[in-house]
Amino acid sequence: xxxxxxxxxxxxxxxxxxxxxxxxxxxxxxxxxxxxxxxxxxxxxxxxxxxxxxxxxxxxxxxxxxxxxxxxxxxxxxxxxxxxxxxxxxxxxxxxxxxxxxxxxxxx
Numbered sequence: 001x002x003x004x005x006x007x008x009x010x011x012x013x014x015x016x017x018x019x020x021x022x023x024x025x026x027x028x029x030x031x032x033x034x035x036x037x038x039x040x041x042x043x044x045x046x047x048x049x050x051x052x053x054x055x056x057x058x059x060x061x062x063x064x065x066x067x068x069x070x071x072x073x074x075x076x077x078x079x080x081x082x083x084x085x086x087x088x089x090x091x092x093x094x095x096x097x098x099x100x101x102x103x104x105x106x107x108x
Contacts, residue, residue: 001100005093009086017081024074037078041071048107059106066103070096 011017022030025037045068052060077092 001093001097005090005097008090008093011086014084017084020081021078024078031078034075034078037075038071039074041067041074045071063103063106066099066106070099070103073099 018030021034021037022028024039025031025034026040027036031037045064048060048064048067052058052062052064073092073096077089077096080089080092
């Protein structure tokens with residue numbers, strides 16, 4: 001993600017941005033709205049929350065909250081990308097990377 005945040009600043013082909021949004025969307029397609037463009041992080045968050053409760057593992061429950069937040073950021077990222085606000089999109093990718101790195105640390 002950090003590499004993409006750097007590389008995206010040099011992209012000038014709208015198709016590249018459309019592909020990013022397509023792969024963040026369930027089902028994979030270029031959406032009209034972005035509520036399903038969370039990179040499956042909401043599903044990941046739901047599973048972790050359920051397992052955290054079932055097995056009484058607080059770190060999993062906490063990680064689930066972080067993945068949900070990441071999914072929300074990905075939705076906003078998709079909107080920025082499609083508006084070709086590239087600088088903002090790059091910053092958002094770095095923010096998403098930080099959130100997810102912390103979430104994965106909790107899962108170790």
